[in-house]
Amino acid sequence: MEFFLQLLVNGISLGFLYAISALGFVMIFKSSSVLNFAHGELLAIGAFLFFTLSSWAKLPIGIALLLTMIGCFALGFIIERFFLRPLIGEALIEVIMLTVGLAAMFRGLLLFVFGGDIHNYPKFLPDTLSVNWGCIQIPSVYIATFIIGIVFLILFGLFFKFSSQGIYMRSVADNQLAALSLGVHVRRVFAMSWAIAALVAAMSGIVLGIINGINVHELSSVGLKVFPVVILGGLDSIGGAILGGLIIGLLETFTGGYISTSLREIIPYIVLVFILMVRPYGLFGLVEIERV
Amino acid sequence: MGGTMRRLKFHTCGNFKESYHEELTIFETDFGRLWILIGILLLFVLIPFISSPYTLYILNTIGIYAIAAVGLNILIGYTGQISLGHGAFFGVGAYTAAILGTKAGVPFWLSVPAAGLFTAAVGMCFGIPSLRLKHLYLTIATLAGQFIIEYVLVQWEGLTGGPEGMIVRTNTLFGLDLSNDRIFYYIIFICFVIMTWASVNLIRSKYGRAFIAVRDNDRAAEGMGIPVFQYKLLSFAISSFYAGLAGGLYAYHMMSITPEPFNLWLSIEFIAMIIIGGLGSIPGSVFGSIFIVTLNEVLSYATEVLMNMGSSMGVAITIAPLREFVFGLAIVLFIIFEPKGIAEVWRIVRSNFRLWPFSY
Numbered sequence: 001m002e003f004f005l006q007l008l009v010n011g012i013s014l015g016f017l018y019a020i021s022a023l024g025f026v027m028i029f030k031s032s033s034v035l036n037f038a039h040g041e042l043l044a045i046g047a048f049l050f051f052t053l054s055s056w057a058k059l060p061i062g063i064a065l066l067l068t069m070i071g072c073f074a075l076g077f078i079i080e081r082f083f084l085r086p087l088i089g090e091a092l093i094e095v096i097m098l099t100v101g102l103a104a105m106f107r108g109l110l111l112f113v114f115g116g117d118i119h120n121y122p123k124f125l126p127d128t129l130s131v132n133w134g135c136i137q138i139p140s141v142y143i144a145t146f147i148i149g150i151v152f153l154i155l156f157g158l159f160f161k162f163s164s165q166g167i168y169m170r171s172v173a174d175n176q177l178a179a180l181s182l183g184v185h186v187r188r189v190f191a192m193s194w195a196i197a198a199l200v201a202a203m204s205g206i207v208l209g210i211i212n213g214i215n216v217h218e219l220s221s222v223g224l225k226v227f228p229v230v231i232l233g234g235l236d237s238i239g240g241a242i243l244g245g246l247i248i249g250l251l252e253t254f255t256g257g258y259i260s261t262s263l264r265e266i267i268p269y270i271v272l273v274f275i276l277m278v279r280p281y282g283l284f285g286l287v288e289i290e291r292v
Numbered sequence: 293m294g295g296t297m298r299r300l301k302f303h304t305c306g307n308f309k310e311s312y313h314e315e316l317t318i319f320e321t322d323f324g325r326l327w328i329l330i331g332i333l334l335l336f337v338l339i340p341f342i343s344s345p346y347t348l349y350i351l352n353t354i355g356i357y358a359i360a361a362v363g364l365n366i367l368i369g370y371t372g373q374i375s376l377g378h379g380a381f382f383g384v385g386a387y388t389a390a391i392l393g394t395k396a397g398v399p400f401w402l403s404v405p406a407a408g409l410f411t412a413a414v415g416m417c418f419g420i421p422s423l424r425l426k427h428l429y430l431t432i433a434t435l436a437g438q439f440i441i442e443y444v445l446v447q448w449e450g451l452t453g454g455p456e457g458m459i460v461r462t463n464t465l466f467g468l469d470l471s472n473d474r475i476f477y478y479i480i481f482i483c484f485v486i487m488t489w490a491s492v493n494l495i496r497s498k499y500g501r502a503f504i505a506v507r508d509n510d511r512a513a514e515g516m517g518i519p520v521f522q523y524k525l526l527s528f529a530i531s532s533f534y535a536g537l538a539g540g541l542y543a544y545h546m547m548s549i550t551p552e553p554f555n556l557w558l559s560i561e562f563i564a565m566i567i568i569g570g571l572g573s574i575p576g577s578v579f580g581s582i583f584i585v586t587l588n589e590v591l592s593y594a595t596e597v598l599m600n601m602g603s604s605m606g607v608a609i610t611i612a613p614l615r616e617f618v619f620g621l622a623i624v625l626f627i628i629f630e631p632k633g634i635a636e637v638w639r640i641v642r643s644n645f646r647l648w649p650f651s652y
Contacts (some may be wrong), residue, residue: 083624086628097627101627105616109613112614227436272432
């Protein structure tokens with residue numbers, strides 16, 4: 001029972017991590033239908049930028065965080081402007097391969113600058129956050145993750161529901177042509193969604209980095225884990241990404257705990273194949289039926 | 293004398309095709325035939341004898357990858373179904389050939405095509421999701437396939453030898469020693485010529501036209517009476533057959549295999565080959581594999597030189613990660629500036645020569 005509860009807690013924390021890592025991915029897909037294979041590298045860039053600013057330049061945590069957010073926002077903008085925009089209207093394979101190419105570039109640069117070792121942030125989370133109920137221990141980082149995740153979720157919900165940019169984004173996602181004819185600046189929406197997605201990715205990267213240490217390989221592999229998560233939840237649903245993340249996280253920890261540790265890494269993909277066969281649009285995704 | 297001899301065909305100054313038959317011909321002019329003949333002669337008579345062992349090794353690698361790239365181009369370039377699992381399919385072929393050859397004692401000439409057939413079956417399994425899935429969903433399904441196959445290759449230790457891999461017993465073909473690079477060169481390039489010839493003709497056939505119809509508009513294709521799912525599956529099978537055959541050759545070429553090279557990165561390299569070479573172009577796949585293999589070699593050579601330079605100056609310069617960067621950059625630049633790939637550049641250069649001095 002103790003073991004079960006600990007696995008449950010670990011699974012939920014891991015799931016939450018996956019969920020917030022998937023948020024940026026879903027954002028890009030929702031507004032511009034681009035499958036971003038460079039998502040893991042965006043996480044890594046955010047994590048390493050924060051690392052450089054906080055541990056190497058020794059800026060206070062708050063300022064470092066702010067600068068990281070600004071930097072990643074700008075990076076998202078640049079990526080969209082210089083790499084994605086020329087490809088608007090091109091075939092899917094070209095867009096996918098472009099993000100794959102970007103991923104290789106970013107990974108190469110990060111490995112060149114920081115090497116393949118694990119780096120660690122200085123400790124800045126207060127220990128008072130950690131929870132210790134008898135047999136269950138939740139370290140403070142997980143509590144922090146939880147808080148950050150929920151704050152993000154609420155902010156996102158409000159952003160999409162009430163802000164004009166959010167409404168533009170939803171309109172573009174729903175029907176690009178109709179949005180265009182109603183005077184929505186579609187290109188600006190694409191740029192904005194890349195910028196915001198890069199920012200969110202940076203935040204998730206930092207959280208992942210606090211928990212597991214920052215490592216280029218580790219973080220870029222999280223970028224691939226995002227696929228089962230978002231497919232399970234539905235590619236264009238933010239709530240679905242959260243639920244998908246939780247399910248995949250629980251599945252991983254329970255497989256790791258009860259069946260075998262080597263199966264743990266692969267189980268999300270096995271589940272992915274089954275979901276794709278049975279319910280390709282995920283739990284909350286937009287169902288488009290096409291019988292060909 | 294001229295009566296019996298066919299008139300030689302030269303390039304016309306415009307498009308004067310009068311029948312579909314003319315549109316479908318492989319060689320528009322007799323020059324084309326001549327060049328192919330010269331090319332094959334060079335490939336089989338001259339190159340293996342003037343190349344150093346190192347060049348021969350590179351050429352063998354190019355030949356193997358080119359076979360797989362041609363197959364992948366049938367799937368992606370002509371049928372429009374994106375597969376991120378071809379690295380793993382290539383691995384399935386390599387392991388099948390190695391296991392058949394080493395553990396079951398199947399002779400070389402049988403084990404390599406058998407590897408192709410088995411991989412075709414595996415490829416079809418991962419093509420089944422295409423019944424319901426399209427575009428990016430299918431891409432993600434093949435991505436999952438890649439990871440699942442990798443897992444099986446590592447975990448099924450009894451058969452594959454696990455992470456340590458297995459030694460492929462040196463085989464002979466009709467008494468020829470296959471560990472000799474020059475003899476293997478002939479085997480690879482005979483396979484390459486046959487497979488390329490087969491694919492060029494496949495595209496001209498009813499099947500090829502159906503593939504292209506599915507790619508261009510699957511709904512219209514279904515409306516015209518093309519059974520879309522069957523053709524998608526067929527395309528998966530053919531393309532995996534190419535990958536498996538190339539993988540089988542790779543196993544015998546390398547003499548020992550581990551699961552490590554058959555990762556997602558290899559799948560990406562294959563796609564990079566056909567994108568850089570030219571989607572929907574058979575010569576393009578060959579150009580692409582030449583480009584990627586050469587790029588890889590140049591980059592590892594540059595890494596080595598700079599490392600040596602660094603150590604002599606007392607500074608360790610590790611530019612190995614920059615290989616990945618340059619590789620990514622090549623993909624990105626090609627997609628943005630020449631999305632039709634080297635095949636298009638080649639076509640432009642050729643037509644410039646042909647139309648000279650009136651090219652513009």
